[in-house]
Amino acid sequence: YAAAYIRSKNHSVGLIDAQADSIDVNNFVEEVKDFAPDYIVCETSTPSFFSDVEVVKLIKEQLCGIKAVFLGSHISALHNECLKSDGIDAGVMGEYEESLLEYIENGPEDTKGIAYRENGHVVVNKRRNYIKDLDSLPIPARDMLPNYKYFDPILKNPFTFILGGRGCPYQCIFCNWPQTISGRHYRVRSPKNIVDEIEYILENYKFKSILFNDDTFTAN
Numbered sequence: 682y683a684a685a686y687i688r689s690k691n692h693s694v695g696l697i698d699a700q701a702d703s704i705d706v707n708n709f710v711e712e713v714k715d716f717a718p719d720y721i722v723c724e725t726s727t728p729s730f731f732s733d734v735e736v737v738k739l740i741k742e743q744l745c746g747i748k749a750v751f752l753g754s755h756i757s758a759l760h761n762e763c764l765k766s767d768g769i770d771a772g773v774m775g776e777y778e779e780s781l782l783e784y785i786e787n788g789p790e791d792t793k794g795i796a797y798r799e800n801g802h803v804v805v806n807k808r809r810n811y812i813k814d815l816d817s818l819p820i821p822a823r824d825m826l827p828n829y830k831y832f833d834p835i836l837k838n839p840f841t842f843i844l845g846g847r848g849c850p851y852q853c854i855f856c857n858w859p860q861t862i863s864g865r866h867y868r869v870r871s872p873k874n875i876v877d878e879i880e881y882i883l884e885n886y887k888f889k890s891i892l893f894n895d896d897t898f899t900a901n
Contacts, residue, residue: 682778682818682819682844683752683777683778684822684825685818685819686779686782687778687781690782690786693718694822694825695712695713695716695718696825696826697712697713698827701826701827701830702830706736709736710736710739710740710743713743714743717744718744718747719746719747719748720748720749721737721740721747721749722750722751722752722781723736723750723752724751724752724753725753725755725756726753726754726755727755733751734766734768734769735768737749737768737769738768741768748770749768749771750769750770750771750772750773750781751763751769751771751772751773752772752777752781754857754861754862756773756774756796757772757774758861760772760774760796760805761796761803764796764797767798769798770798771784771795771796772796772797773795774794774796775808775811775861775862775863775864776794776809776811776812776862776863776864778812779794779809779812780792780793780809789804789806791806793809793810794806794807794808811847811848811866811868812868813868815869815870815874816870816871816874820878828841828886828888837889838889839887839888839889839890840888840889840891840892841882841886841888841890841891841892842892842893842894843879843882843892843893844870844894845875846867846869846895846898847863847867847895848863848865848866848867849865850865850900851865852865856896858896867897867900879891
């Protein structure tokens with residue numbers, strides 16, 4: 682979604698799934714170096730965080746001036762702690778399409794949803810409101826992914842995900858995503874918007890299964 686959204690605003694975007702494509706660290710760094718972006722955006726996780734930071738440091742050694750932006754549930758929850766690392770320039774808190782675009786275009790100052798380092802200190806901006814109209818987002822940039830390398834043991838493969846909504850209306854304390862990324866309010870796409878995406882998938886790909894990945898798909 683983030684790649685599709687940033688690309689729709691006339692920015693040049695590269696998207697690499699190094700795990701799926703079996704790209705080792707050295708080759709990954711070389712691919713990023715060849716693309717020579719102004720920003721490297723990394724969706725991190727709790728178990729991968731320190732490894733991700735080291736990879737980003739290697740990239741920054743090769744590309745002078747590149748900014749590293751981390752996003753995902755881990756940095757959303759622990760941005761003050763994460764930004765103590767000198768390998769990270771900024772982190773996006775919560776839903777990240779709009780905050781990431783604004784950071785890229787305008788910098789961190791006054792950009793909602795951004796935490797960043799300035800003169801050795803961590804600055805945490807105000808949180809951004811969640812996107813109300815999910816139909817306004819472009820469909821995910823599947824054209825940039827190794828789609829036919831994704832498999833699931835209980836589905837007909839290859840398969841793809843569809844997200845029909847975001848957030849959750851309930852208050853479970855054990856569930857990570859609503860607390861850190863998508864919020865405590867369930868927002869849904871219109872049926873037409875979802876069907877349009879299904880039709881696009883059927884016309885352009887050879888998937889055998891589509892999995893609705895909403896935790897709360899049957900809540901309404």
